[in-house]
Amino acid sequence: MYFGKPRKKGPSDRVPPNQNVTTSFPVLHYGNVPYYKNLDDWTLKIFGLVEKEVVLSYQELMDLPQMSSGNDIHCVTGWSKLDNVWEGVxxxxxxxxxxxxxxxxxxxxxxxxxxxxxxPVEDFLKDTSLLAHTHNGEPLTPEHGYPLRAVIPHLYFWKSAKWIRGIEFTSENRPGFWEENGYHMYGDPWKEQRMIWD
Known part of the structure; x- marks a missing residue:
């Protein structure tokens, strides 16, 4: 599958307010970068308010149907990177x-x-949302989330968690790390929802 809208206009209609386009891929994160010698013990757990809890090995994840998605990404710190192609599930x-x-x-x-x-669950389940292992034809680097990261391109990119290990479905909107530290609970780049007061 491929999701991505054809672009008929210039970049200006694709870049949210107060964002600058970059051709690089800046590395921003808090904490350590995990480096995996192998993925034998790596798992992805899907749990919470689900009918069936699922635990997948990396190979089981790779055996699932794969998709490709083209999109632009926008970081809360002010950069945007256009024309990304991700592969994943x-x-x-x-x-x-x-x-x-x-x-x-x-x-x-x-x-x-x-x-x-x-x-919100509807944002997680948009047809453009995926868990990616590849960016622009190359496996993710450790700094960018290897072996697996979320890609939720319509929200600021901190919502696209690197190094993902679990997906929890819940009835409560609990703030995560950056949300507890003042970032917006939703993070729409077109509305500039950067901080909790925006």
Missing amino acids: STLELARMAKPKEEAKYVILHAEENWTTNL
Whole structure:
């Protein structure tokens, strides 16, 4: 599958307010960068308000149907990178496996070092959302989230958690790491929802 809208206009209609386009891929994160010697013990857990808890090895994840998605990404710190192509597994595919319950209104993404971020379930399940292992034809580097990161391109990029290890469906909108430290609970780049007071 490929999701991505054809572009008929120049970059100006693609860049949210107060963002600057970069051709590089800046590295921003809090805490350590995890380096994996192998992925034998790596798992992705889908849990919470689901009909069936799912735990996937890396190979099991790679054996699922794969998708490609083209999009632009926008960092809360002010940079935008256009024309990215990601490869990975659709969040819809993962939800089909776990079957979220009706009362599941939010998703908490869990990453290494107990890092989390939150988003509404409908944003997680958009057809442009995925868990990616490849960017522009190359495997993710450790600094950019190897072996797996979320890609939620319509929100500021801190919502696209690196080094993801868990997907929790919940009825509560619990703030994650950056949200607890003053970032906006939603993070729409077109509305400049950078901080909690925006």
